[in-house]
Amino acid sequence: xxxxxxxxxxxxxxxxxxxxxxxxxxxxxxxxxxxxxxxxxxxxxxxxxxxxxxxxxxxxxxxxxxxxxxxxxxxxxxxxxxxxxxxxxxxxxxxxxxxxxxxxxxxxxxxxxxxxxxxxxxxxxxxxxxxxxxxxxxxxxxxxxxxxxxxxxxxxxxxxxxxxxxxxxxxxxxxxxxxxxxxxxxxxxxxxxxxxxxxxxxxxxxxxxxxxxxxxxxxxxxxxxxxxxxxxxxxxxxxxxxxxxxxxxxxxxxxxxxxxxxxxxxxxxxxxxxxxxxxxxxxxxxxxxxxxxxxxxxxxxxxxxxxxxxxxxxxxxxxxxxxxxxxxxxxxxxxxxxxxxxxxxxxxxxxxxxxxxxxxxxxxxxxxxxxxxxxxxxxxxxxxxxxxxxxxxxxxxxxxxxxxxxxxxxxxxxxxxxxxxxxxxxxxxxxxxxxxxxxxxxxxxxxxxxxxxxxxxxxxxxxxxxxxxxxxxxxxxxxxxxxxxxxxxxxxxxxxxxxxxxx
Numbered sequence: 001x002x003x004x005x006x007x008x009x010x011x012x013x014x015x016x017x018x019x020x021x022x023x024x025x026x027x028x029x030x031x032x033x034x035x036x037x038x039x040x041x042x043x044x045x046x047x048x049x050x051x052x053x054x055x056x057x058x059x060x061x062x063x064x065x066x067x068x069x070x071x072x073x074x075x076x077x078x079x080x081x082x083x084x085x086x087x088x089x090x091x092x093x094x095x096x097x098x099x100x101x102x103x104x105x106x107x108x109x110x111x112x113x114x115x116x117x118x119x120x121x122x123x124x125x126x127x128x129x130x131x132x133x134x135x136x137x138x139x140x141x142x143x144x145x146x147x148x149x150x151x152x153x154x155x156x157x158x159x160x161x162x163x164x165x166x167x168x169x170x171x172x173x174x175x176x177x178x179x180x181x182x183x184x185x186x187x188x189x190x191x192x193x194x195x196x197x198x199x200x201x202x203x204x205x206x207x208x209x210x211x212x213x214x215x216x217x218x219x220x221x222x223x224x225x226x227x228x229x230x231x232x233x234x235x236x237x238x239x240x241x242x243x244x245x246x247x248x249x250x251x252x253x254x255x256x257x258x259x260x261x262x263x264x265x266x267x268x269x270x271x272x273x274x275x276x277x278x279x280x281x282x283x284x285x286x287x288x289x290x291x292x293x294x295x296x297x298x299x300x301x302x303x304x305x306x307x308x309x310x311x312x313x314x315x316x317x318x319x320x321x322x323x324x325x326x327x328x329x330x331x332x333x334x335x336x337x338x339x340x341x342x343x344x345x346x347x348x349x350x351x352x353x354x355x356x357x358x359x360x361x362x363x364x365x366x367x368x369x370x371x372x373x374x375x376x377x378x379x380x381x382x383x384x385x386x387x388x389x390x391x392x393x394x395x396x397x398x399x400x401x402x403x404x405x406x407x408x409x410x411x412x413x414x415x416x417x418x419x420x421x422x423x424x425x426x427x428x429x430x431x432x433x434x435x436x437x438x439x440x441x442x443x444x445x446x447x448x449x450x451x452x453x454x455x456x457x458x459x460x461x462x463x464x465x466x467x468x469x470x471x472x473x474x475x476x477x478x479x480x481x482x483x484x485x486x487x488x489x490x491x492x493x494x495x496x497x498x499x500x501x502x503x
Contacts, residue, residue: 002045002205003038003501004197004232005031006058007066009211011050019367019394020070021333023239026275026421027211028070029307033490035063042498049197049207051222052190058207058226059193060200198229206271206501210237213265217257220264227268235271235501237301240418241282242337249337249416251370266292271501273299275419276440299500303419303444305487306428307397322402323390327361328464329407329431331400331422332414334376334391335369339413339436339454344375346461347385353465356386360468365392365403404429409467409474412436413454420444430482432474434467448481 013024020028031048038044048066049058189195201207207226213219223234243250243258250258266272266287272294274280280298287294332338343362350359368376368391379389395403404410410426410433423444426433435445436454445451452463467474 001043002047002201003034003208004047004049004058004060004201004205005034005208005210006050006213007031007048007061007211008050009213009215010066010069012215013212014069017367019396021367022421023212024070025307026239026303026419028066029304029490030210030301030493031063031066033304033494037491037494037498042502044498044502047200050193051216052193054190056222058197058222059190060195060197061193065192198226201230201232203231203233205232207232207234208237209234209265209269210273212239214254214258214261217260218264219261220268223265223268233270234268235273235497236265236269237273237275238279238283238298238418239275240279240416241286242416242418244286245282246337246416249335249371262286263290263292266290266294269294271296271299273301273497273500275301275303276443278440278443279418296500300496302488302493302496303421303424304490304493305424305485307425322392322395322399322406323361323363325360325406326408327363327390327406329363329365329403329410329426330412331365331403331410331425332412333366333369334364334372336371337415339415340364340372341375342413342454342457342460343411344379344385344389345457346464347388349461350465350468351385351388356388359388360408361388361390363390363392363403363407365395365400367394401429404431407431409434409478411464412441413452413460414438414441415454417441417444423449424488427481427485428487430478430485432477432481434463448485450477 007027010024010028013020031046034046038046046063048061048063050061051057052059197207207223209219209223216222226232227234241262243255244262247255272283274283277300280300283298330340330343332340334340347359347362362385379385379391384390392399392403404426410422410431412420412423412426412433412435414420414436415438417438417440420435420441420443423433423435423441427445427448433445433449435441435449435451437451438454442449442451450463452460454460
């Protein structure tokens, strides 16, 4: 049996971002762990697939392509510091990423020429039209060609060690001739592919959609078409239902596209996983409301603690080399849902209560996201609270490790999460974490984090002021974290999924 992981979202992500974040970091660490535990005691193999932009067929790619792409983004060192002026960093070395199809490039150019208010409607129009055109094209293609050649049932291919087409594709016992048609060029493999998934997989295999596949609202149709040629099983990992539960924190085009993606994909899934009990409960509620029957109960993926390149046990970092101490750290994409505004207001209040030299800096580490234009303008107008707010954009894993090493403690005031990676990452570095008490965050922080109501400004001020004024208690808290925190290994995350699928 082979588990085929769809990694197309990683390659799509790097076309718009220069650092892995959130979903992408989690999925990459999980894929690395899968490489470590398979075939091993489970006797399973792993493979990795992408979508060929010319045909919308899944193609098999070597693990080295995925590893090199994500490792480059994690370690390339080009952060931006805002203290208070913002300087744009140099561009990272170029990576080979297959270009977007011509239709998408034309659509992007037209969208940029439109007024800002019209762009979301044009993008939604294009999404719907392209979905209809794909469906028409696929119908025509299926009627013009015979089913693809597949290897006989029962032949398992250990893709985790495959590096060539010859190794990956044993000749089938019987060749089925392809009918001649004008679509012959569609069967030419891209240069970066090993082989077609619909020709290499067998029915007992799994296609594992464990990334951010919602960037394709027609993803459910792609899965349905794949299963028409190769009836393998499909497993889906759900990170959160934020666009449906709290749409006010998302771009409205994402809300519509996510809803369409989820309704189309869930009926195709033979197995469902969630990254927290809170997300599992949201997903089960959605299934009931949508009238979708799941063949298995929603399984839990045990999320790992921290990341391989910047955990507490890696080589020592130089504390304070990134930002002058003392400082409090908040690691997250800067977006409205993460609630950076609350901490800015708390720090302004602190500066009104005491001299500036008695107030530590507040460091935001992460890329600048969406729905925060007003906040960023306010910070710039206030000279970043006279230098007390520091923004480190897109930090590498090395820089992030140094930031954790030098901080007094971390804060995570998010209003809604599917899990809470920065919480467990902070604890893995031996740093106390003050966390909002909503959604999945108490699951991530457990007994070692301390909690506050992110909707209570005065209560948050009092808690943070109490921590700053009681350094002895903060020292004891840090010692408890170092002594009592037991990280979840990513290999345990991989095994938790394998047990659900195999047993």
